[in-house]
Amino acid sequence: MSEGTMRLALGDTHVAFGARMDARRGWEVPLTYGDPGLEYAALRESVVAFDASWRSRVMVTGGDAVEVLRGALAGHPEYLEEGRAGRFAMLDEAGDLADLVLVARTGGAAYLVSGEPDRRGELLRRLEAAVGEGYEVRVEDRTAMTCALVLAGPAAAARTAEFVAEALPGRLAPLHCAAFEFHGFRALAIRTSDTGEDGFVLVLAPVVASHLLGTLRSAGIALAGWEALESARVEACIPAWEPDLLPGLSPAEADLDVLLGIAGGREGRILAAFLLEGPPVSVGTPVRGSDGRQVGEVRSCVFAMGLNAAAGLAIIDAAAAFPGAELDAGGSRLLVAAKPLYRRRMEGTAQRW
Structure with missing residues (x-):
C-alpha cells in the first residue's frame, strides 16, 4: 500500500x-x-x-450556502428543492471537468456535496474559495467522520x-x-x-x-467489492475522474453537457462506449481507424460481466465515434456501442446515473 x-x-x-x-x-x-x-x-x-x-462528503450550511454552491459548481443548485438531490460538475479555468458531484439538499440551508474520491482536496478548496466576505456559511469536510x-x-x-x-x-x-x-x-x-x-x-x-x-x-x-462494481459502472457508462476524465475533457467531450444541463464547451471528440473482441486492454491504448490512423485512446476497460465481453469507454474523434463503427485497439476489433451498454428493462428501475 x-x-x-x-x-x-x-x-x-x-x-x-x-x-x-x-x-x-x-x-x-x-x-x-x-x-x-x-x-x-x-x-x-x-x-x-x-x-x-471513498467518495468525498462536504457539508455546506448557512444562509449563503447556495451562493457558495453557485460559485463553485456549474449548473443551477439554486433550483434544488429541500429533499431533492442533483448531479453537478465542477469546472476548471479552461472549462474542463474538474469533479462530478452529487448535491443533496438535506434541509432549508444545508447541502451535502459528494464528489469523486481523488478530487476531495480540490472540491474542498473550491467550496472554501467561493465563500465571499461577510457570508454566513460553514464548509465542513465530513468524509472522515x-x-x-x-x-x-x-x-x-x-x-x-x-x-x-x-x-x-x-x-x-x-x-x-x-x-x-x-x-x-x-x-x-x-x-x-x-x-x-x-x-x-x-x-x-x-x-x-x-x-x-x-x-x-x-x-x-x-x-x-470494487471488481464487481467497476463492471457495473462501465456497463452503465458512468465516467470516473480517473481514468475517464483526467485527460481534461469538456462537458461535451465527456457526453455530460445535456445530462447536467450545462454548456458543452470544446467539441471534436467524445467519450464513447465500446465492446472489444479479446481481453481488456490497458488505459491509454491507442484506438485506430481502418487506415491505421490514431483516432483516440482507451480509458476505462474491464471485463463486463453482464455482457461476457471486454468493454469500456474511450476518447474518440467524434467523426469516428458513431455506434456501429469498427475500430482497432491494441490489435483487437473495437466496436463503438450506444450508451448505456447495460439497461435494465424493468419499469421504474432503469437509471442512467
Missing part, C-alpha cells in the same frame, strides 16, 4: 468479512469478498451492499424497508433524500446508484454503519 493511501473507517470490518483489500484511486478498498462474479450476479438479480465511503453504505439492485427498495427504515422506499423517488433514524442515530438516505440499478446511499456514523453492514451480511445480503 503506497504512503498516503486513505483507509476506510470500516476497513477492519471488511477484512473480518473476508474482503481482499487493495488501493484504488487513493483509497484502500475491498476488491472482492471471494467471487466477483457472484457479487455482480447478486447486484443484477437481487441486491448487494457496498461501502462507497461519516460512512456511505449503498444498497443497490432490483430488490434494494424491499431490503431497505426490511432492514433500514420501513418508510424510506415510499418516501423517496429517484434523486430524493431524507433524514431518518437508525437504532436511535440520525442518518441520511439518498435514492440513487452508480451501478445502473435502483439504490439507496445511506450516510451514517462509522459505528452505526458497521452495525448495519453486519446486520445486512447476517441477513444473507451479499457484499460487493
Whole structure:
C-alpha cells in the first residue's frame, strides 16, 4: 500500500468479512469478498451492499450556502428543492471537468456535496474559495467522520424497508433524500446508484454503519467489492475522474453537457462506449481507424460481466465515434456501442446515473 493511501473507517470490518483489500484511486478498498462474479450476479438479480465511503462528503450550511454552491459548481443548485438531490460538475479555468458531484439538499440551508474520491482536496478548496466576505456559511469536510453504505439492485427498495427504515422506499423517488433514524442515530438516505440499478446511499456514523453492514451480511445480503462494481459502472457508462476524465475533457467531450444541463464547451471528440473482441486492454491504448490512423485512446476497460465481453469507454474523434463503427485497439476489433451498454428493462428501475 503506497504512503498516503486513505483507509476506510470500516476497513477492519471488511477484512473480518473476508474482503481482499487493495488501493484504488487513493483509497484502500475491498476488491472482492471471494467471487466477483457472484457479487455482480447478486447486484443484477437481487441486491448487494457496498461501502462507497471513498467518495468525498462536504457539508455546506448557512444562509449563503447556495451562493457558495453557485460559485463553485456549474449548473443551477439554486433550483434544488429541500429533499431533492442533483448531479453537478465542477469546472476548471479552461472549462474542463474538474469533479462530478452529487448535491443533496438535506434541509432549508444545508447541502451535502459528494464528489469523486481523488478530487476531495480540490472540491474542498473550491467550496472554501467561493465563500465571499461577510457570508454566513460553514464548509465542513465530513468524509472522515461519516460512512456511505449503498444498497443497490432490483430488490434494494424491499431490503431497505426490511432492514433500514420501513418508510424510506415510499418516501423517496429517484434523486430524493431524507433524514431518518437508525437504532436511535440520525442518518441520511439518498435514492440513487452508480451501478445502473435502483439504490439507496445511506450516510451514517462509522459505528452505526458497521452495525448495519453486519446486520445486512447476517441477513444473507451479499457484499460487493470494487471488481464487481467497476463492471457495473462501465456497463452503465458512468465516467470516473480517473481514468475517464483526467485527460481534461469538456462537458461535451465527456457526453455530460445535456445530462447536467450545462454548456458543452470544446467539441471534436467524445467519450464513447465500446465492446472489444479479446481481453481488456490497458488505459491509454491507442484506438485506430481502418487506415491505421490514431483516432483516440482507451480509458476505462474491464471485463463486463453482464455482457461476457471486454468493454469500456474511450476518447474518440467524434467523426469516428458513431455506434456501429469498427475500430482497432491494441490489435483487437473495437466496436463503438450506444450508451448505456447495460439497461435494465424493468419499469421504474432503469437509471442512467
